[in-house]
Amino acid sequence: MIDRDTVLHVARLARLELSEEEVARLTIELGAVLEHIETISRLDLEGVPPTSHVIDVTGALRADEPEPCLPRERALESAPEVLDDGFAVPSPQA
Amino acid sequence: MMDLVELTAAQAAAAIGRGDLAARELFDFYRDRAAADELNAFTWVAQESPEAGDGPLGGVPLAVKDLFCTAGVPSQSGSRILEGYRPPYTATVVERLARAGAPLLAKTNQDEFAMGSSTENSGFGPTLNPWDRTRVPGGSSGGSAAAVAAGLAPWAIGTDTGGSIRQPAALCGIVGLKPTYGAVSRYGMIAFASSLDQAGPLTRDVSDAALLLMQMVGARDPRDATSLDYPGSVSLPARTDLHGIRLGVPTELSSDGIEPGVLGAFAASLELARQLGASVETCQLPHAAHALAAYYVLAPAEASSNLARFDGVRYGLRAQDATDLLDMYTRTRHDGFGAEVKRRIMLGTYALSSGYYEAYYGRAQRVRTLIARDFAATFEHFDFVVTPTAPGVAFELGAKTADPYAMYLNDICTVPASLAGIPAISIPNGMAAPPGGGKSLPVGLQLIGPAFSEDRLLSAAFALEQALGFDGRAARR
Numbered sequence: 001m002i003d004r005d006t007v008l009h010v011a012r013l014a015r016l017e018l019s020e021e022e023v024a025r026l027t028i029e030l031g032a033v034l035e036h037i038e039t040i041s042r043l044d045l046e047g048v049p050p051t052s053h054v055i056d057v058t059g060a061l062r063a064d065e066p067e068p069c070l071p072r073e074r075a076l077e078s079a080p081e082v083l084d085d086g087f088a089v090p091s092p093q094a
Numbered sequence: 095m096m097d098l099v100e101l102t103a104a105q106a107a108a109a110i111g112r113g114d115l116a117a118r119e120l121f122d123f124y125r126d127r128a129a130a131d132e133l134n135a136f137t138w139v140a141q142e143s144p145e146a147g148d149g150p151l152g153g154v155p156l157a158v159k160d161l162f163c164t165a166g167v168p169s170q171s172g173s174r175i176l177e178g179y180r181p182p183y184t185a186t187v188v189e190r191l192a193r194a195g196a197p198l199l200a201k202t203n204q205d206e207f208a209m210g211s212s213t214e215n216s217g218f219g220p221t222l223n224p225w226d227r228t229r230v231p232g233g234s235s236g237g238s239a240a241a242v243a244a245g246l247a248p249w250a251i252g253t254d255t256g257g258s259i260r261q262p263a264a265l266c267g268i269v270g271l272k273p274t275y276g277a278v279s280r281y282g283m284i285a286f287a288s289s290l291d292q293a294g295p296l297t298r299d300v301s302d303a304a305l306l307l308m309q310m311v312g313a314r315d316p317r318d319a320t321s322l323d324y325p326g327s328v329s330l331p332a333r334t335d336l337h338g339i340r341l342g343v344p345t346e347l348s349s350d351g352i353e354p355g356v357l358g359a360f361a362a363s364l365e366l367a368r369q370l371g372a373s374v375e376t377c378q379l380p381h382a383a384h385a386l387a388a389y390y391v392l393a394p395a396e397a398s399s400n401l402a403r404f405d406g407v408r409y410g411l412r413a414q415d416a417t418d419l420l421d422m423y424t425r426t427r428h429d430g431f432g433a434e435v436k437r438r439i440m441l442g443t444y445a446l447s448s449g450y451y452e453a454y455y456g457r458a459q460r461v462r463t464l465i466a467r468d469f470a471a472t473f474e475h476f477d478f479v480v481t482p483t484a485p486g487v488a489f490e491l492g493a494k495t496a497d498p499y500a501m502y503l504n505d506i507c508t509v510p511a512s513l514a515g516i517p518a519i520s521i522p523n524g525m526a527a528p529p530g531g532g533k534s535l536p537v538g539l540q541l542i543g544p545a546f547s548e549d550r551l552l553s554a555a556f557a558l559e560q561a562l563g564f565d566g567r568a569a570r571r
Contacts, residue, residue, distance in 0.1 A: 050459030054515030
């Protein structure tokens, strides 16, 4: 089942910092939810194909023609930090 | 003097069309009501009336769930991680409806990133049910449902991933429709689970739902690769009987875990359907029992991938004084996401992690195939499948927040149609007392049809609605 190390491993994969209290709570909650979900492991699914889009779609690609895109200044409008016309991110060398 | 709040959206549009009512007067009337909202149904209300247009929807203002991007207007998907975010573009469906004459009145509260069945997971506080303010309005489109039920907006749109339009519609005593997957463009909807998310109307009656849906479907949107050219059309319903209609009642979704009051109202409406000329027989959806489990693999898995974009770089919240990039990512996400969103990101990441993909996501997609086949087999003998929409009436605030799985069980009747990608509508089905006794609360009836059967579905729902004669006035006082 789910233990503390698994929770910490998954949190790292999800780029999510968790408090000690959250780790403890999620260890219990995820275990409980997964127990319900396990019911599908008992189904015989031999030869059953997976479904992603339930309506058959073919030729969903649009024509590849250039058109105006979002202007740079609009794309940067909501950025927490802008540097040299781009998105700024923290750097250990800064 | 017209009592504006008692007009349906279709009636208001007709009054505007006749010249008996000015679109601006209606907008101002609803803007004032929305601004005085005591239910926390809104996250933003328009300051100014728009220029009058002349589209087929007549200028009747629309409330829009927070997660639809609206240029220059806060679009936060109920999350603190997007607090104050004003996107540079507008969702296709909001644009289409504005062009058709339904201008933006307000943005509505919701569960964070549409994850929830009560609107208690909003980063901006819970919405209250207008029938009883100690109870939830359902969710995740709880703000839209409460606003329409309380007469704070003439009509609204929401999104449905596993029941997020239909369940709050049921709990608030209004109509909610989830269209066929692909019928409505998802462009500009802040994504939760991309293979399931679908926008639809929340309205006071079935005619309003048809009127709004007509303008939501149409030619496929080149900006949403999963959208489809809508075959056929949607018309205003007029049918008053159900002669020749075969209704199937799945034994799997009409007994276990459903409150006695809800079952009582359901049985009474089946009898009414018979009187209207329908045949009502039991049908089987043998894999429906596994729908919830499959859904709670697929939806969190897709969500964990979709929500990777909230990393503090391009928009929204950023944790300050980070030591490096990774530290900034992990702390931003810790600070910005609420408990349910973290739970689902963790569940989804686990299900997609190395060694588990086939056991969870792969299997859940195969279960999805079985459920779609169950429905296809049923529709060979039945026109529609009918079930209660939600297993209970509106519950008290806080009643299910401590037990995630108890909350997930709210979706038990709505998730199967979501997995099958087929349309389903919830209509008011009278009132029932909660299990502990007390004041009666609205109940919903769900009709599920084959892909692209919206027109027939609305028509049958209309006949039932006329015969049921639900009175929603108490919630608008």
